[in-house]
Structure formats: C-alpha cells, structure tokens
Amino acid sequence: MRFHTRKWIKPQDLNPNGTLFGGRLLEWIDEEAALYAIIQLENPRTVTKFMSEIDFRSSATEGDIIEIGMDVVKFGTASITLRSEVRNKMTREVIISIDRIVMVALDDNGKAKPHGKTQVEFVKDRLKE
Template sequence: MRFHTRKWVKPQDLNPNHTLFGGQLLAWIDEELALYSIVQLENPRIVTKHMSEINFISSAKQGDIIEIGIDVVKFGNSSLTLKCEARNIMTRETIITIDSITMVSLGDNGKPKAHGKTEIEFVRNRIK
C-alpha cells in the first residue's frame, strides 16, 4: 500500500462521540482517490462510480494524524479500480479499509472515455 497523504484530526472533524466522524474520513478518502486517478489517467474529469463495503475497524481522536493509502487493483477501458486503507499514525491501527473503488475517466461530453493506460505511471517518469 502506498500512503500518499496525511490529515490532522481537528475539532471540526469530530462526531458527538468526540472521535473522527466517518463521513469526514470518507470525504478525505474520496478526494485522495480522485487526485490519484487524475494524475494516473491524465484527465481532470474523473468521477467515483463505486465503492465496495467500507470496513470501519478503529477510530481516531482529536490531534491524531491519519495516513491514506491507495493501491491500484486493475485498469479498465475507461476506469481505474483501487483499494484503500486509512491508518492512525499515532496508534498504528488501521481505521478503515475499502477493497474496491472504481473511478471513471470522462470525456468532454460527460460519458466514460477510454484512457489507454495499463499500468501505474510515476510523474517523474513522464518528464523527459
């Protein structure tokens, strides 16, 4: 799992139980998945099509630092299937896992568009 970003749990991220609100974590994850897909597929028009079961394993509290990890499962014709894990750096516990997320590349008409990608590319390798 490649961990790409970190988030600091602040007071506005908490639920009434004073732990990280699951909806906030999912928003962070969805944004990270979109950014990752935009870079991989070289298309700013990306949408989340599907998320499999979301497994909440543990939580986080104010002041904790969360890492979001993403791995590519497969490349489709117009899609990219990913998996995700968010973990608490402070406690070293996994907070959430999502085994399958489908992101779709869109054309200017808003319809799925073939992206032609078959493997992970690193930006540093695109620069000549």
C-alpha cells in the same frame, strides 16, 4: 500500499462521541482517490463510480495524525479500480479499509472515455526524455 496524504484530526472533524466523523473520513478518501486517478489517467474529468463495502475497524480522536493509502487493483478500459486503507500514523492501527473504489475517466460530454493505461505510472518518469 502507498500512503500519500496525512491529516491531523481537529475538533471540527469529530462526531458527538468525540471520535472522527465517518463522513469526514469518507470525504477525504474520495478526494484522495480522485486525485490519484486523475494523475494516473491524466484526465481531470475523472469521477467516482463505485465504492465497495466500507470497513470501519477503529477510530481516531482529536490530535491523531492519520494517513490515507491507495493501491491500484486494476485498470479497465475507461476506469481504474483502487483499494484504500487509512491508518493511524503513529500506531499503524488501521482505521478503515475499502477494497474497491472505481473511478471513471470522462470525455467533454460526460461519457466514459478510454484512457489506454495498463500500469501505474509515476509523474517523475513521464517528465524524463
């Protein structure tokens, strides 16, 4: 799993129990999945279609640094299915895992658009001539 994004847990990210608010964490995961899918599919019109069961395994508190990881599970015709894990950067303890996040590429009319991708590509490789 590749961990691309780190977040520092601040007071505004906490719930009344003093731990990381699950909704905030899901917002960050959804944004990371969208960015990852947009880059892989080379289509800025990519949306979240589905998230499987979300497994909250531990929590984070103010001052913790977490990192969000994404892996590609599979490429569909117009979609990409990702897996995500968030962990504490310092302890490596898993905070949350999501087995499937399906992102779909859209055309200008909001309909699913085939992307023709079959494997993970890195931007640095696209820039080589």
